[in-house]
Amino acid sequence: MLKSKASQNSLDQRNATRLRVLEHIRTKGSISRIDIASALQTSPATVTAATADLISAGLVRETEGEAHSRSAKRGRPRVLLQLDGPSYLVAGLKVARQVISVILVDFEGNEVTSHMYALQDARMSPRDFVRTVRLALEETCAKIDRTIDGLSGVSIGIAGLVDAERNFVHWSSSITERNVNFAAFLDEGLPCPAFIENDANLVAKAEQLFGLGKGLSNFLVVTIEHGVGLGIVLDGKLFRGNHGCGAEFGHAKVQLDGALCQCGQRGCLEAYVGDYALIREMTVAGQSSALETVSDIHDRAHAGDQRAISVLARAGQMFGLGLSNLINLFAPDCIILSGAQVSFEHLCSDDVMARIRNGVVNVDTALPEIKVHHWGDLMWAKGAAAYGIEQVSILKVQEIAANAS
Ligand SMILES: [Zn+2]
Incomplete structure (x- = not known):
């Protein structure tokens, strides 16, 4: 049935109120209706209606709080609202080159279980990709005697x-095709709603929710692993750009007609800093035997190998140049260098900091703080789960509205 514009608007408004109430309960842990109304500057009746809907959808439940000292003469306990944690199980996945890390969380974000699923192929067709994601999910669910x-x-x-x-992937190093509309593949291959997001954006979300970005309004997260990613948080919100793609810092050009990048272009930052680039540089120098990871290159550099030392130093210089451009563009409170189990001390050396200082325009103010956050693959998955919870909340609130109409 077609809705008039006015009724659609009031529906959107009611959904927005339900979501605001839900997110406020999430932030506070447990809270009374009257406190929600005063925090959101809305009427108690509006909050009562919204919470009734959220309770019936299984998103929120009532609990008994401490008795009001003044208002409840006979010590009647206060009714508080909190998220109905166990009601929904959400999966967050991070697909890397050799492994898919999976975390299952309840609706409150508490970890239920996690799993590492070894990958045979780093690049897959869209259908194989979804099939593999499903296998990883099935193994994870089996660990807690649940099914997908x-x-x-x-x-x-x-x-x-x-x-x-x-759910549209323009390009990914994990997928063999370009411009893939994943919505159809996900619908066909998985029994529940699924969402795809850029991994650096998920790390930015995780840093904002439970990491070094907590409480900051403007910060950048540079992710370093196979490639180089960037998550941008401006005024407390993730900036995704016009096409939702966000920022591809790894493909910012640092050299005219420079080294070939995995995206097909030349002179990208990633083509000097990504682990494949470092390994390629060493290979070109005829030192490829038994050299598989950036850690191997670090080991050689520590042992005095001049080639390894110069490959790492060059990567650091290019990285410093890139970071100084980011500071010139965004003037962030802080830049978080975030990586999973990767050695990147060569990217935060004194030489790199000097290169950054030389490239930043305003030399009279202090540089933004540059923090290093080493975290495991599971934190990427945790960021994915946080995004999943947000999306499931939106869908469930929309379902309330659909059932009511
Ligand atoms: Zn590139």
Whole structure:
């Protein structure tokens, strides 16, 4: 049935109120209706209606708080609202080159279980990709005697250009095809709603929710692993750009007609800093035997290998140049260098800091703080789960409205 514009608007408004109430309960842990109304500057009747809907959808439940000292003469306990944690199970995944890390969380974000699923192929067709994600999910659910049918939402983080709103992947190093509309593949391959998002955006979300970005309004997260990613938080919100793709810092050009990048272009930052680039540089120098990871190059540099030392130093210089451009563009409170199990001490050396200082325009003010956050693959998945919870909340609130009309 077609709705008039006016009724659609009032529906959107009611949904927005339900979501605001839900998010406020999430932030506070447990809170009374009257306190929600005063915090959101809305009427108690509006909050009562919204919470009734959220309770009937299984998103929120009532608990008994401490008795009011003044208002409840006979010590009647206060009714508080809190999230109905166990009601929904959400999966967050991070697809890397050799492994998919999976975390299952309840609706409050508490970890239920996690799993590492070894990957045979780093690059897959869209259909094989979804099939592999499903296998990883099935193994994870089996660990807690559940099945994949018990999931309310699945959120997947991958490297590349992703339009999260449409589940559209313009390009990813994990996928063999370009411009893939994943919505159909996900519908066909998974039993619940699924969402794809750029992995660096998920890390920015995780840093903002439970990491070094907590309480900051403007910060950048530079992710360093196979490639180089960037998550931008401006005025407390993730900035995704016009096509939802966000920022591809790894493909910012640092050299005219420079080294060939995995995206097909030349002179990208990633083509000097990404681990594949470092390994390629060493290979070109005829030192490829038994050299598989950046850690191997570090080991050689520590042992005095001049080639390894110069490859790492060059990567650091290029990285410093890139970071100084970011500071000139955004003037952030802080830049968080975030990586999973990767050695990147060569990217935060004194030489790199000097290069940054030389490249930043305003030399009279202090540089933004540059913090290093080493975290495991599971934190990427945790960021994916946070995004999944947000998306499931939106869907469930929309369902309330659909059922009511
Ligand atoms: Zn590139």
